[in-house]
Amino acid sequence: xxxxxxxxxxxxxxxxxxxxxxxxxxxxxxxxxxxxxxxxxxxxxxxxxxxxxxxxxxxxxxxxxxxxxxxxxxxxxxxxxxxxxxxxxxxxxxxxxxxxxxxxxxxxxxxxxxxxxxxxxxxxxxxxxxxxxxxxxxxxxxxxxxxxxxxxxxxxxxxxxxxxxxxxxxxxxxxxxxxxxxxxxxxxxxxxxxxxxxxxxxxxxxxxxxxxxxxxxxxxxxxxxxxxxxxxxxxxxxxxxxxxxxxx
Numbered sequence: 001x002x003x004x005x006x007x008x009x010x011x012x013x014x015x016x017x018x019x020x021x022x023x024x025x026x027x028x029x030x031x032x033x034x035x036x037x038x039x040x041x042x043x044x045x046x047x048x049x050x051x052x053x054x055x056x057x058x059x060x061x062x063x064x065x066x067x068x069x070x071x072x073x074x075x076x077x078x079x080x081x082x083x084x085x086x087x088x089x090x091x092x093x094x095x096x097x098x099x100x101x102x103x104x105x106x107x108x109x110x111x112x113x114x115x116x117x118x119x120x121x122x123x124x125x126x127x128x129x130x131x132x133x134x135x136x137x138x139x140x141x142x143x144x145x146x147x148x149x150x151x152x153x154x155x156x157x158x159x160x161x162x163x164x165x166x167x168x169x170x171x172x173x174x175x176x177x178x179x180x181x182x183x184x185x186x187x188x189x190x191x192x193x194x195x196x197x198x199x200x201x202x203x204x205x206x207x208x209x210x211x212x213x214x215x216x217x218x219x220x221x222x223x224x225x226x227x228x229x230x231x232x233x234x235x236x237x238x239x240x241x242x243x244x245x246x247x248x
Contacts, residue, residue, distance in 0.1 A: 033069030043241030
């Protein structure tokens with residue numbers, strides 16, 4: 001693996017490396033982004049953000065909270081080059097890396113240097129077809145959510161998606177997601193009109209939770225992937241690289 005750039009800035013270690021055609025961003029030795037333009041779907045964590053949104057639903061407006069190097073942004077534009085993306089990132093160095101090393105297109109993606117919690121509460125009243133909550137930090141080389149999951153935070157996010165939109169939340173592991181799901185206040189905020197699906201990758205412990213009023217059963221998702229010829233996703237699913245189940 002070749003190091004393209006590395007630097008220590010204010011007690012934080014950053015490293016951008018290349019392995020074959022894949023570009024990776026590490027902060028404090030924790031992998032924050034990986035993108036391979038030649039093979040965008042290989043069974044990695046970020047690909048699960050779009051698992052339930054690759055069918056007939058048109059994604060015009062998308063909000064990404066937590067940019068990292070921009071893998072999610074690039075994947076969205078790979079499938080929908082005309083999508084308009086607002087991408088909010090607290091770490092200014094990540095924004096610079098996203099532009100320089102991950103070639104995030106700033107003409108189609110508005111990169112915002114801000115705290116996601118503060119920004120979404122003060123932004124305009126526009127809504128989104130898809131919101132991806134991927135706000136993470138790390139301590140002792142272990143990643144964790146930098147915005148604590150709560151009923152109030154979920155309510156804020158749900159108010160920003162349109163009637164057929166999807167909220168996608170990245171949880172660090174099964175335990176973190178289970179703790180959230182078992183909270184009475186969280187369950188109350190996710191009323192019966194919402195369906196919930198949980199996706200995971202065999203390569204990590206994260207749980208990617210999808211919340212929407214649209215049908216989110218595994219059979220519906222697989223049919224949509226088949227209808228729209230997303231064979232790369234179906235191959236990963238069949239090979240056990242992806243798993244998915246509806247929980248509500």
